Amino acid sequence: MIPSKYDKIDLDDILGSDRLFNNYYKCLLDQGPCTPEGNYLKRVLPEALETNCVKCTEKQDADSTKTIKFLSENRPAEWKVLKAKFDPENKYVEKYEDKAEKEGIKL
Secondary structure: OOOHHHHHOOHHHHHHOHHHHHHHHHHHOOOOOOOHHHHHHHHHHHHHHHHOOOOOOHHHHHHHHHHHHHHHHHOHHHHHHHHHHHOOOOHHHHHHHHHHHHOOOOO
16 A cells, blocks of 8 residues: 555646656656656556556545546647657556546547
8 A cells, every 4th residue: 555644645636737747757857866756656566557557545545536537638749758668568558548538638
């Protein structure tokens, strides 16, 4: 299980702030320093993608969906770069396409 202490992260603050968003974005791409939370995210993200977030809390799973929706709609260039890094073969896009579509997300 991913520790529930990460449930307290205010995702709206991160997505709503260019500064915070860019810090996490650069962290994930190994282009900038990481907060402890950013390092943890970078470490668990591949497993979460592989396992459909089975170790995530309900809030973490919902936040993942919210983040993907935000990125695909509001930051398509960054979304494309993140997909290239974490899903270079497009296997997760294919794996989660139906789920995303039900959430109104175009991958």
